[in-house]
Amino acid sequence: MSKALRILVPVKRVIDYAIKPRINKAGTGVEKTGVKFSMNPFDDIAVEEAVRIRESHKKLVENIHAVSIGPAKAQDILRTALAKGADTCTLIDAKEAELEPLAVAKLLKQVVTKQNANLVILGKQSIDDDCNNTGQMLAGMLNWPQATNAAKVEVDESSMTAKVTREIDGGEETVSAPLPLVITTDLRLNQPRYATLPNLMKAKKKPMEKLTLADFADVSTEPRLEVLKLEEPPTRSAGEKVATVDELIEKLKAVKAI
């Protein structure tokens, strides 16, 4: 096997992280009209890592392919990924359907096969559904090893293995795994670059393959979980300001917090 890395980076369009989402009146979903959307922050880190792997292994990386499954507007974030260094991309238009990770992983599995990818880098979770599922599911479906919550990734060209430092509960652990491999990114992995205007212009010329869910007729995207309702979490009643440390200690004693 000739040594070549074909990296696939799935990216998701989500409500911008700085925006406080509002639940719609019917309690069925989150208000999306007139709200700012951007690339899921963890996916931004995944794109950056793919580009950095190419920068440190110039000859090794054959292609970086970004893919997004979502509304037609998700092409905006694909353009961003292209501007940051991805070569090609696929948009799978799912209209307004909110697909569960299981369905997304099934679609991605087909894209992996089609692209003949041997390294998939995903964000560890999307900041909207907070599932933290897709990468692990994709690895399971492909029967590939997985390295989740990556804080550091080193690819060894001679053995075609990756050494990944993972965030775990009590600190970090380092594992190594042969390619093909699925990696999910933690926030600490890198600091994503900004897409410059010239690069954004160039990105417009890079190829974008457009597919729809109908092109994946063998993949069932029926939801397995039925969302009965969405609610605001209980609001905390506004507290009080105290003037001195003594007053604070008194108050805390009164509520038996200390």
Place this chain on the structure above:
Amino acid sequence: MFPAFCRSSAALRVKYGTSVLANSRLASTLVFLESSKDGKIAQSSMSALTAAAQLGFPIAALLAGSSASKAAEELKKTGGSALLQQIYVANNEAYDHYFAENVTPLALELLKEPEYTHFVVASSAVGKSILPRMGALLDFQPICDITKIVDSATFVRPIYAGNALATVKCLQDKKLISIRASSFPAAAASEATNAAISEAPQSSQVSELTVKWEGENLVKSARPDLGSASKVISGGRGLKNKETFDNLVTPLADSLGAAIGATRAAVDSGFCDNSLQIGQTGKVVAPDLYIGLGISGAIQHLAGMKDSKVIVAINNDQEAPIFQVADYGLVGDLNEIVPELTEKLSQNK
């Protein structure tokens, strides 16, 4: 062994019967427990046991790794739940680091049994790593990081960094669930259980995926575990540097016997280790007392602490959003307030 187990399930069905049971002849719950090298079961796993008990079905526990037998003996001594009837051990060092590639086939082997209608795991780093992989192989969508059990098929989980609570109903035969440990109390030690300990069935498909463990770098600390501590002192960007963080946060935490946490800004600036990060992407805590020092209160941080019972904020910016959720706020210079607070709390002891 199994017939006895099934008979007792039937008895329990009468006791805990719900309408959902009507179409699942024999329901029981498999819970995966993590243990440390010395055989101590993780706090978050004990919360998973509580959640499993709330489902009302008989419980089988699965312990894996070279200390599994030791952990099983511990569990047998303390019980933790009256519903715990069976403890499976997979004593094999192949499971020591809970690699998803190895643990998934092991747990799936047990889940083949139709009686296991529910699988529960804590949404710890390990739980998050194995549960979705299992879901993919069973072709089931798991329900992740739940904070409440409505009934045996309906669960509540926070989404959008805790800004919305979704009630979801699972339409699949098996419910694969990870639970948010801070939302379920850890199962308390009760009297010894007469749960039987037995070998976990050998997994038929042994993983050929060669993930190698290279080493770990754990943060050693005599402090209570952040995820389950009753008091948490947390520091943010307002502490300016690592020296101030260490000089202000550590003594205050010592005076209260509290765990130390931090915001992402503090972690990124190198004030403390990443494993102490509280928030949407770090740990979620719900202590009795949370004291935030120099923390503005960004959405992502609030996601990890707003279920704390009492929140205290100390910050020099009176407009900081954290004051909107704090029960008690004190505006002022951390360098003056915190040492004074530490000293007065130490005297109180």
